[in-house]
Amino acid sequence: MIERDDPAEPGRIGPTIPEPGGAEFLRRYDATRYEKPSFTVDLVIFTVRDEHLHVLLVKRAEHPFKGCWALPGGFLDPRRDASVDTCAARKLIEETGVRAPYLEQLKTYGSRDRDPRDWTATTVYFALMASESVRLVGNQAEACWVGVRGDRTDFELGFDHARILADAVERLRSKLEYTHIAVHLLPEEFTLPELQRTYEIILQQPLDKSSFRRRVIQADMLEELIGKQRDGFGRPAQLYRFRDYDRRTFFPRSISRHAR
Amino acid sequence: MIERDDPAEPGRIGPTIPEPGGAEFLRRYDATRYEKPSFTVDLVIFTVRDEHLHVLLVKRAEHPFKGCWALPGGFLDPRRDASVDTCAARKLIEETGVRAPYLEQLKTYGSRDRDPRDWTATTVYFALMASESVRLVGNQAEACWVGVRGDRTDFELGFDHARILADAVERLRSKLEYTHIAVHLLPEEFTLPELQRTYEIILQQPLDKSSFRRRVIQADMLEELIGKQRDGFGRPAQLYRFRDYDRRTFFPRSISRHAR
DNA sequence: TTTTATAGTTGCAAAAAGCAACTAAAGTTT
DNA sequence: AAACTTTAGTTGCTTTTTGCAACTATAAAA
DSSP states (O other): OOGGGOTTOTTOOSOOOOSOOSHHHHHHTTTTSSOOOEEEEEEEEEEEETTEEEEEEEEOOSSSSTTOEEOSEEEOOTTTOSBHHHHHHHHHHHHHSSOOSEEEEEEEEEETTSSTTSOEEEEEEEEEOOGGGOOOOSOTTTEEEEEOBTTBOSSOBSTTHHHHHHHHHHHHHHHHHHSOGGGGGSOSEEEHHHHHHHHHHHHTSOBOHHHHHHHHHHHTOEEEEEEEEEOSSSSOEEEEEEOOOSSOOOOSSOGGGGBO | OOGGGOTTOTTOOSOOOOSOOSHHHHHHTTTTSSOOOEEEEEEEEEEEETTEEEEEEEEOOSSSSTTOEEOSEEEOOTTTOSBHHHHHHHHHHHHHSSOOSEEEEEEEEEETTSSTTSOEEEEEEEEEOOGGGOOOOSOTTTEEEEEOBTTBOSSOBSTTHHHHHHHHHHHHHHHHHHSOGGGGGSOSEEEHHHHHHHHHHHHTSOBOHHHHHHHHHHHTOEEEEEEEEEOSSSSOEEEEEEOOOSSOOOOSSOGGGGBO
């Protein structure tokens, strides 16, 4: 029983329309039969800095939740945005000035009460970037990096953004287990100890060095930059770069099994 | 730079609105500043029958894609639907008459050209159910189960539904690796050989019997129905029921590693 | 009773991971 | 300059997990 084909449907607005005709007719047909919810796109932008996971938040300047911290985002504009994905990419650049190395759709949240103004749906994306590459554009006082403890911030968030953030953190953690996305939290060239530290910060547990290296090397997604090393205290570390292979890497076990 | 707070933004419709006042003012504020895309919810409903994965499709009775097969779904109705999730549950019941044992949001697809009528976003859910429990309601000629070969059907699908179906199949396969969702494709009581066969049908590869049983039993998500057996040719098989534990089961390896 | 078909178990070899001790290469201290 | 400290990286052995094949079990059919 297809809803859009049932003329007795309640909640319908606008007249019943006869058999379709010309192009302009088709264009308006159906699309005007229901009230539309508002549609926004929000971003959970992660980075790792000072040994902690951080998320980019903005302070809301207007109602609702004026003065509250919230995820950056806003209304999709059908005139400018060719797709939801491009809308997310646009908003990411507007917030950070960076074409993020990693942007993935998280989930869509929509209900009549998540925004007091209207029935609103928001499609949330999560992005990963190296903290070095970020320049917060616009009013710096309004947007800043906030540390994530567990799966929440120390500040209360507006709308249902605390829940969204928790979901994003969970997704990030689970994807660390079987993908290589953590490389997008580091600069283009990085060392294995830096990569391992990134995993440990996000998974919040120490990992075994030799198991970690075995796994990462065997996956063959990293390219050794022969001769290039990161200096510091102790022995210099070999620099690597992520090979953006399309092929999926097989992992025998989830990485958190390497816990010590 | 928050889009919704920038009065110089292009693409905005409606007047600039001064400092917010009463509740009705707030309700209408912002939500009317952009044209809204149309918003629909579509369903990828899977079942396994005759040794093959099947998906529920409907034949479109109207433009666009009149006469084409498509995923069931339709416009979200803000008057009736409290949330996107409940909208999906409603449409599922309308299509199958079944409160599906498993319904999960897949992804949101939205762009200006996926529907010739309008800029449309659709949030797609995927559902799993036992083929026994399904009664197609409404016009039986319009909705039916269609076999899935690889990640596509033999028929061409309208809109971008072929792509959506492929994504759904991929999600289903990958979730088989580390969850127990396959149990929702079987009736409440089932045997381990039936469960293994379900995995093999979806993953399209034979699995090792003893490894499969070891894994499933060790996960401790199944409850043995002592004394109850499924009769047939050969030795009768022990019946089990899924324990709907909240806790996550740990799997050392992805299940397709048990391939023979 | 024998055969066939399917269910379920067992034992061992192979692969992978856990773990600790080792070597390596730099700067710092004495 | 030698010894010490710090971090990087390796190695080898133990334990765990898996792959695999052969085995037993229990029913119906021949």
